[in-house]
Amino acid sequence: MSLEALNEQVKRDLSYLNFGGPDWVRPHKHPEGHVYDVIIVGGGQSGLAAAFGLLRERISNILLIDENPEGQEGPWDTYARMETLRTPKHLTSVDLGIPSLTYRSWWEAQFGAKGWEEVDKIPRGDWMNYLKWYRSILNLPLINNMKLSLIEPEAYGMYRVHVERNGYPSSPLFARKVILATGIQGGGEWHVPSMISDKLPRSLYAHTSERIDYNKLKGKKIGILGGGASAFDNANYALSKGVSEAHVFVRREKMQRINPIRQMEVSGMIERFHSLPDSDKYDAINHFFKHNQPPTNDTFNRACSWSGFHLHLGSPWLDVESSDIGAVVTTPKGQFSFDYLIISTGLVTDPALRPELKLVENSIARWGDKYKAPAECANPLLDAHPYLTPGFGLLSRDDKGKKSLHGLFAFNYSALISCGIAASALSGMRFGIPKLVTTVADQLFLDDREEILEDFFSYNEEEFTGEWSKQEENIDLEALQGK
């Protein structure tokens, strides 16, 4: 099969499912402009899949926006530096159950069914190409180079969405629902320990989430802080670009070996996570944070195969100083000098860190408001996460916020404690997206229920067109009565 033939099959499959039927949602008006039923912020895989899910529900008055140029959405072609995805190739995700929309269908259409068995993991670039194809075959309404800057609640159930285009303020958009499909950092920000950001000039370090020009570091010696997968991805990538030495510093004495996501994928912990009591959710994500994901074996082995690769276990950075040639790092096992530092210390989540939530964040209920963890496992990092409904809706900690948060959804990393990894990894998407879509659709329906019911009760369009035969009516009553 060719890609052209697959494109035809996708169209046929969708037509068999009556995809694209007329909308049921009632149009709303705003004096200043068109009102979208839903604006989805973020054109990565979550935003794209949410849009497809809404279209399947016959909600087509929607718009997707992404701050990046076309094809640069999400980490894949921007700051991710691993060769392949970590997710097993067989897991389905944005296809939402349509076989012809799966990555496998897309791959086999180009390279043939036989080769699929030999594919180990999905190459990063191929995954991005698949997402580009998915967006295009489904004709999803995504505007690039448009950044959400502020969400301003107006009347109940209406948002003024302030945006920037190419860095400049643009006319606001209006929406009844806003879905924040804004990815890893969308619920907070990337984390650089203050020991580094306070003491070193910006020219001496970068976080792994930044676009780093490794060509400029050719022949240089770099130090990488962090024991997660990205630290090793960056070491390997940097060495492949000609960096002379890449030293990875890990706090633990031993490398993390267990990947809790693999257990979650087979135990119901992804699809049923939302049904756990709060105490279990909190404990489970606390455990997840402690273990996190180790690097994949291939990334680790690739990094180790370079003579310039060095691993320092049991070596947290105790101090950093700038020096004549770069930076000096102090660990319990000695001091090391580097030309440049790469920081791979993850992120922190807190709605207060998001500029677009400035007007509402004060009202957003956090885990710390709703659940008091026992002292021995209380974790302020978890407490700062928003406390969401099972359908990813933000909840209010006060009466004032109820009105302004009604219609705001967080399908990003900040959903972790409330909804598990359904919005944070490919493994969870096929469970998370349908829940999100159902909740948004229910809300659109319930917001208008008075009018919808009024229309229902007053409905008088005739469907039945049968005619009663006059002859049958002319029964001779007198004859029947024997007169």
Ligand SMILES: Cc1cc2nc3c(=O)[nH]c(=O)nc-3n(C[C@H](O)[C@H](O)[C@H](O)COP(=O)(O)OP(=O)(O)OC[C@H]3O[C@@H](n4cnc5c(N)ncnc54)[C@H](O)[C@@H]3O)c2cc1C
């Ligand atoms: C290095 C790396 C490797 C990873 N590998 C895997 C993996 O193998 N498997 C896996 O399942 N997950 C992996 N992940 C997690 C990965 O981030 C998610 O699976 C995936 O990117 C989530 O998709 P998303 O659409 O939710 O977010 P993203 O893909 O991050 O997309 C969000 C989009 O929203 C845009 N955006 C954010 N804020 C705004 C705004 N204010 N206005 C407009 N646009 C905005 C962003 O720029 C981005 O384009 C990896 C993450 C990283 C960083």
